[in-house]
Structures are given as C-alpha cells and as structure tokens.
Amino acid sequence: MNVISLADHKPIGSFFSDCRAENVVHLPVAPRIVGRTRFSPPPPASNQYITVPEAIEILHKAMATPEHEITMAAISGPGDPLVTPELTLALISKIKELYPRLKVGIKTYGIGSDKMATALAKAGLHYVEIQVDAMRSELLERLYAWIRPGHKTLKISDAAPLLITEQRHGVAALKFHEIKVCIQTTLFPGYNIDRVSKIAREMGELGADAIALIPHVTAAESDIHLESPTAEEMEDATRQARKYLPVVTPLFSPETTQSTCTGVQAPIQNIYPKPTQERPNVAVVSSTGMEVDLHLGHAGKFLIYGPREDGLPCLLESRNAPAPGKGKERWLEVAEILKDCFVLLVASAGDTPRTLLAEAGLKILTTDDAIEGIVDVLYGGGKKGKCKKK
Structure with missing residues (x-):
C-alpha cells in the first residue's frame, strides 16, 4: 500500500x-x-x-x-x-x-x-x-x-x-x-x-x-x-x-x-519484573497448584516460589491470605505478607489491589499459564533448568 x-x-x-x-x-x-x-x-x-x-x-x-x-x-x-x-x-x-x-x-x-x-x-x-x-x-x-x-x-x-x-x-x-x-x-x-x-x-x-x-x-x-x-x-x-x-x-x-x-x-x-536481594520470590494464586487460575480476590492462600540452594526455582511454602471484607486494608496486609516477593501471578485482579500493591513494590502479572512454566521464565527463561520435586 x-x-x-x-x-x-x-x-x-x-x-x-x-x-x-x-x-x-x-x-x-x-x-x-x-x-x-x-x-x-x-x-x-x-x-x-x-x-x-x-x-x-x-x-x-x-x-x-x-x-x-x-x-x-x-x-x-x-x-x-x-x-x-x-x-x-x-x-x-x-x-x-x-x-x-x-x-x-x-x-x-x-x-x-x-x-x-x-x-x-x-x-x-x-x-x-x-x-x-x-x-x-x-x-x-x-x-x-x-x-x-x-x-x-x-x-x-x-x-x-x-x-x-x-x-x-x-x-x-x-x-x-x-x-x-x-x-x-x-x-x-x-x-x-x-x-x-x-x-x-x-x-x-x-x-x-x-x-x-x-x-x-x-x-x-x-x-x-x-x-x-x-x-x-x-x-x-x-x-x-x-x-x-x-x-x-x-x-x-x-x-x-x-x-x-x-x-x-x-x-x-x-519488562517482566526481576528478583532482587530484598524480593527474591514469586507469589502465585491457584486452586490446583498447577495453573494460575484464580482471581486475586478469591485467593485463600499464596504459593511462594523461589530459588533453592542450587539456584533452581521451586515451591518453598504456602501462606494464608487475609480474609475479604477489609477494603484497602486487606491489600496492605497482602503487601506485608508478600514483602519478599517481586511479583504476584494471578488470573485477574481489580484496579484497587493493582494500584496499592504496585505502590508497595509488588507487581501483579495476569496469566493463565502453567505455574512451572511462567515461574521458570521469570527466573531466566529455562536457562537454569526445571525444578523437580524431591
């Protein structure tokens, strides 16, 4: 043309x-x-x-x-x-x-x-x-x-x-x-x-x-x-x-x-966020433990992924999410609970938590991918290999 x-x-x-x-x-x-x-x-x-x-x-x-x-x-x-x-x-x-x-x-x-x-x-x-x-x-x-x-x-x-x-x-x-x-x-x-x-x-x-x-x-x-x-x-x-x-x-x-x-x-x-010394981990909301499939507001717990001693990213622990009904206070509590995380993976999220968590230094990424795949990308795109359960 x-x-x-x-x-x-x-x-x-x-x-x-x-x-x-x-x-x-x-x-x-x-x-x-x-x-x-x-x-x-x-x-x-x-x-x-x-x-x-x-x-x-x-x-x-x-x-x-x-x-x-x-x-x-x-x-x-x-x-x-x-x-x-x-x-x-x-x-x-x-x-x-x-x-x-x-x-x-x-x-x-x-x-x-x-x-x-x-x-x-x-x-x-x-x-x-x-x-x-x-x-x-x-x-x-x-x-x-x-x-x-x-x-x-x-x-x-x-x-x-x-x-x-x-x-x-x-x-x-x-x-x-x-x-x-x-x-x-x-x-x-x-x-x-x-x-x-x-x-x-x-x-x-x-x-x-x-x-x-x-x-x-x-x-x-x-x-x-x-x-x-x-x-x-x-x-x-x-x-x-x-x-x-x-x-x-x-x-x-x-x-x-x-x-x-x-x-x-x-x-x-x-501009995928990157881990830092202060925030080395990834938080995920999931109902299955396999895919990112939950709205942030429906999350009852957070799965925490991070590098183990050999550098491979793995599931480290789970943390309870604050109960709903607290308004903005709920998201400030989430920011404190996830203060060592550089990103939060969700299927969807509202404008208020996006803004409040971003201001607290925690980025939200929406995705429907498998957890293992997206976590691997966030830690280097597969260069370090896949994490396997022990």
Missing part, C-alpha cells in the same frame, strides 16, 4: 518528523474496553494492563536506552484511555512533569473527547489517534457486536449513533485546542472499504490532520471469519482517502503495540 510518512506532509510534518514507531514507547494502562467488532475474538477473562507506576518505570527504562531516541509516550491499553479519564490525565501530567519535551499521544474511540479536550490540552496531550470505522450508524450496527460507552453496554442501535456523534464533536474540540488528530480506520471488505472517502471527507472537514488505513485480519479465535482486503482493494481505498486527507502510517497499530481490543501490548513482555 502506498502511504506517505507523517513527516512528508507539511501541515503536520513539523510535529511528526521524528515520531516513528521505533521512537514511541507504548504504555498500556487503560483497562476498560469500549467496543468489539463482530470479527474480533471474544475479550479474555482478564486483560493485561499496567498501573501508572509501572508505566513510569517503563518510560524511565525506555528513555535510558541509547538505541532509540524516544520522542513520544503513547497511552493505550487493551482498553480505551478516555474511559478512565482521571488515570489518563494523571499519567499525561506525570509524563510531562518528568520529561517536559516528550510528546504524549493516546489511542481512543473518542467517546468523551469533546468534554475532555480542554483538560487533555492543559495536561499536555499532543496527539490523538481515533478509531473511526464508519460515519453511519446502520453500518456500525453491522460491524460491531457491542459498544460500551461507560460502565454499561448499550443496545447497538443506541450506541452506534452515540459513538458517531462523540467522534464528530471530539475531533472538532481537539482541533480547537490544537491537538493533532489522526483518524485510524480498519478496512472490512463488504462493509466499509468502499466508504473510506466519506470517512476521510467528513473527518477532514472537522479538522483531522491525517488518516491511517489498517487492513482487517481475522484472528484464529474469532467466531466469524472475514477475508482480509486484497492489495488492490487497499490501493484503491488509499487513493480514495487521499483525495481528502494524507494517508499515513499509524503510530498505534497491531504491529507497533501488539494490541487489538483484546490483545496484550508489547512493552509488557519486555
């Missing part, structure tokens, strides 16, 4: 001249998913996202890496950053406090962007990539299985026009505050691939700076299979869109973030 670099278009080139994928650090902090197309796999029981302290740690490490000059911090998720506005605004402000010259971007469906535009601009947001797959509600109703503007999933016939209205108002509001806006459109053959020019025209009239076109790819776990667009279809869509907006390579895409609405962001696999 013939696309142009963001740097090649004069109106936006001064901003994007050095914002290429390799110069962007992705911070997947947003937990709540806004929507799912009919062709996407079902969301997992738990989504892998990180807390604000963990995001700042990723950023510090990225900024200290000499291989790439980081020019943008990109806030994304498995979810949508604008669904949790306090978290997103706090992270933007913290990034700008620590690195004033660093640009900050977000990927969103745009719900709430109109009301939040002023606060986002004041916090220091530079760039927004908005997912816009259709400008007519009847088409969105065919494309999407569900849309959840807030805590409640609406009927698709009610949610689709709401999403379109929010996107239209949001683009105009963001541009009023001189925030760069790129429209990202996923192309679905037989649905919206012949509507690209309409999307580009309407978004361009509202002030959008560019559009990025992403070919749909059906995941293996999807219930409904839809063929990807051909190269010829992508070329034609690009020609149609270019009549109204520059067609650019997105900064947020499955390739750059390792994420769709149900995916896991690339940075997570690069």
Whole structure:
C-alpha cells in the first residue's frame, strides 16, 4: 500500500518528523474496553494492563536506552484511555512533569473527547489517534457486536449513533485546542472499504490532520471469519482517502503495540519484573497448584516460589491470605505478607489491589499459564533448568 510518512506532509510534518514507531514507547494502562467488532475474538477473562507506576518505570527504562531516541509516550491499553479519564490525565501530567519535551499521544474511540479536550490540552496531550470505522450508524450496527460507552453496554442501535456523534464533536474540540488528530480506520471488505472517502471527507472537514488505513485480519479465535482486503482493494481505498486527507502510517497499530481490543501490548513482555536481594520470590494464586487460575480476590492462600540452594526455582511454602471484607486494608496486609516477593501471578485482579500493591513494590502479572512454566521464565527463561520435586 502506498502511504506517505507523517513527516512528508507539511501541515503536520513539523510535529511528526521524528515520531516513528521505533521512537514511541507504548504504555498500556487503560483497562476498560469500549467496543468489539463482530470479527474480533471474544475479550479474555482478564486483560493485561499496567498501573501508572509501572508505566513510569517503563518510560524511565525506555528513555535510558541509547538505541532509540524516544520522542513520544503513547497511552493505550487493551482498553480505551478516555474511559478512565482521571488515570489518563494523571499519567499525561506525570509524563510531562518528568520529561517536559516528550510528546504524549493516546489511542481512543473518542467517546468523551469533546468534554475532555480542554483538560487533555492543559495536561499536555499532543496527539490523538481515533478509531473511526464508519460515519453511519446502520453500518456500525453491522460491524460491531457491542459498544460500551461507560460502565454499561448499550443496545447497538443506541450506541452506534452515540459513538458517531462523540467522534464528530471530539475531533472538532481537539482541533480547537490544537491537538493533532489522526483518524485510524480498519478496512472490512463488504462493509466499509468502499466508504473510506466519506470517512476521510467528513473527518477532514472537522479538522483531522491525517488518516491511517489498517487492513482487517481475522484472528484464529474469532467466531466469524472475514477475508482480509486484497492489495488492490487497499490501493484503491488509499487513493480514495487521499483525495481528502494524507494517508499515513499509524503510530498505534497491531504491529507497533501488539494490541487489538483484546490483545496484550508489547512493552509488557519486555519488562517482566526481576528478583532482587530484598524480593527474591514469586507469589502465585491457584486452586490446583498447577495453573494460575484464580482471581486475586478469591485467593485463600499464596504459593511462594523461589530459588533453592542450587539456584533452581521451586515451591518453598504456602501462606494464608487475609480474609475479604477489609477494603484497602486487606491489600496492605497482602503487601506485608508478600514483602519478599517481586511479583504476584494471578488470573485477574481489580484496579484497587493493582494500584496499592504496585505502590508497595509488588507487581501483579495476569496469566493463565502453567505455574512451572511462567515461574521458570521469570527466573531466566529455562536457562537454569526445571525444578523437580524431591
């Protein structure tokens, strides 16, 4: 597909001249998913996202890496950053406090962007990539299985026009505050691939700076299979869109973030926590002792893994978990019980324990893997061999 670099278009080139994928650090902090197309796999029981302290740690490490000059911090998720506005605004402000010259971007469906535009601009947001797959509600109703503007999933016939209205108002509001806006459109053959020019025209009239076109790819776990667009279809869509907006390579895409609405962001696999002298052990919640299969809130005990004398990681002991019903105090007790652990492996966990335990120095990783395998990875990826029961 013939696309142009963001740097090649004069109106936006001064901003994007050095914002290429390799110069962007992705911070997947947003937990709540806004929507799912009919062709996407079902969301997992738990989504892998990180807390604000963990995001700042990723950023510090990225900024200290000499291989790439980081020019943008990109806030994304498995979810949508604008669904949790306090978290997103706090992270933007913290990034700008620590690195004033660093640009900050977000990927969103745009719900709430109109009301939040002023606060986002004041916090220091530079760039927004908005997912816009259709400008007519009847088409969105065919494309999407569900849309959840807030805590409640609406009927698709009610949610689709709401999403379109929010996107239209949001683009105009963001541009009023001189925030760069790129429209990202996923192309679905037989649905919206012949509507690209309409999307580009309407978004361009509202002030959008560019559009990025992403070919749909059906995941293996999807219930409904839809063929990807051909190269010829992508070329034609690009020609149609270019009549109204520059067609650019997105900064947020499955390739750059390792994420769709149900995916896991690339940075997570690069920042597995490591044991330290003060915190040499791993805590696990499990009902079987074989797999990580419990929600943190349901844990009655913690399995403690750590290195034995020969260095191999093994099950050392189990510790009782505090009883539920204590609110925040419960998680402070967990932090004390696991003060010698550098990570806690769970099947899922709520926002409150994630935040409180991270602040206490204990990271939570969500997984459904076998305990032995993930523990082995955390201690060096199999280099020391497998632990065998004595």
